[in-house]
Amino acid sequence: xxxxxxxxxxxxxxxxxxxxxxxxxxxxxxxxxxxxxxxxxxxxxxxxxxxxxxxxxxxxxxxxxxxxxxxxxxxxxxxxxxxxxxxxxxxxxxxxxxxxxxxxxxxxxxx
Amino acid sequence: xxxxxxxxxxxxxxxxxxxxxxxxxxxxxxxxxxxxxxxxxxxxxxxxxxxxxxxxxxxxxxxxxxxxxxxxxxxxxxxxxxxxxxxxxxxxxxxxxxxxxxxxxxxxxxxxxxx
Numbered sequence: 001x002x003x004x005x006x007x008x009x010x011x012x013x014x015x016x017x018x019x020x021x022x023x024x025x026x027x028x029x030x031x032x033x034x035x036x037x038x039x040x041x042x043x044x045x046x047x048x049x050x051x052x053x054x055x056x057x058x059x060x061x062x063x064x065x066x067x068x069x070x071x072x073x074x075x076x077x078x079x080x081x082x083x084x085x086x087x088x089x090x091x092x093x094x095x096x097x098x099x100x101x102x103x104x105x106x107x108x109x110x111x
Numbered sequence: 112x113x114x115x116x117x118x119x120x121x122x123x124x125x126x127x128x129x130x131x132x133x134x135x136x137x138x139x140x141x142x143x144x145x146x147x148x149x150x151x152x153x154x155x156x157x158x159x160x161x162x163x164x165x166x167x168x169x170x171x172x173x174x175x176x177x178x179x180x181x182x183x184x185x186x187x188x189x190x191x192x193x194x195x196x197x198x199x200x201x202x203x204x205x206x207x208x209x210x211x212x213x214x215x216x217x218x219x220x221x222x223x224x225x226x
Contacts (some may be wrong), residue, residue: 032213032214034214041200042206042216042219042220043202043217043218043219043220044154044202045217046215046216049214086155087154091213097155097159098144098159098166098167099144099156099204099215100156101146101153101154101156102153103153104153105154
């Protein structure tokens, strides 16, 4: 089982649609969770951190369910500029607190 | 405060040559990560370093690859005797020394092409 698994893409949605991405992680001791966005041939950029209480940033809402080891990202009122690959990222604990990336889910928003 | 700086942005090497990739973390960051991304694939963890220490190199190929993060100067990812399969984008990220929910910031990457 992969450490971080995401929905296979691509998601093709019309402008204005609501789209949800899911992610599961295998290490129950994981401490920190993030969503990154990666545009074609560019570096990943932090979209938002994910907290147990859930958090919202404009049109983006992230949720964490520690019991199910499940993370989600909801995008409301999709814009063309939201087209990108969304990466679920998990940070482990302990000395080797590396960031582990999912393979990403590609979103294409169309007119 | 400059972001994570990687150089060169593009690097072309012939098979058998050495590739040296540099990463200067953000000011105040003492943790550096290297990731490799093959075309149309996800980011693969290679190595995690703190100043003068390799913390986790579980993603590094056993041969030809090495990394360092000296007390002074940038982190270096070195690939000896490059082969065509080494062609990829190599991203470096840095994060501050505090434990906890600290995100990492990425450089723009070095695109290595082996001809």
